[in-house]
Amino acid sequence: MEITARVAPGQKIPADALAEVQVAKDSNLKFVPWEQRGILTSKYSAAVEIPAGTLLTGPMLTDAAGLAGDQSVVGLSLKSGQFPPGLKAGDRVRVMWVGRDAAAKGSTSSAAGSQGASGAVELVGSATVREVFKPANGDVSSALSLSVLVPAASSGSVIQAASSGEVGLVLIASAP
Incomplete structure (x- = not known):
């Protein structure tokens, strides 16, 4: 799936900032599938700043509560x-x-x-x-x-x- 609006680190990913895109399956790239958008918006936050136009991958997300210590x-x-x-x-x-x-x-x-x-x-x-x-x-x-x-x-x-x-x-x- 694609992020259509910038998401700040620690921010929940809003449902209206997601778009479905077609990508080839590749086991080396951990793209987040469109079917997981419900759990994505309810459980995960951005681990890093995610610019608009980015294809979302698992390492960009965190389910950890809170912020980095710094x-x-x-x-x-x-x-x-x-x-x-x-x-x-x-x-x-x-x-x-x-x-x-x-x-x-x-x-x-x-x-x-x-x-x-x-x-x-x-x-x-x-x-x-x-x-x-x-x-x-x-x-x-x-x-x-x-x-x-x-x-x-x-x-x-x-x-x-x-x-x-x-x-x-x-x-x-x-x-x-």
């Missing part, structure tokens, strides 16, 4: 201007500390990350959007709640900046 999931609630429009699960983002005091504190804090020319401080250079929660009214242009997968060592800095509403996300290109 990863954390952080929840963010962002206002308009703190995120690029159209964010979706699987997108890669830079997590920036954009608060008024970010430049001053970032230059004296080793935990804050690297300071950009704009005075914003990069907290995570490449994080994966794990899930985007759509508001009941469907309007994601003014506010957005989402979860991102970040290195565990950066999770404290991210959550501290997020709790004061001082986090911004920058969409970055994904590896092909």
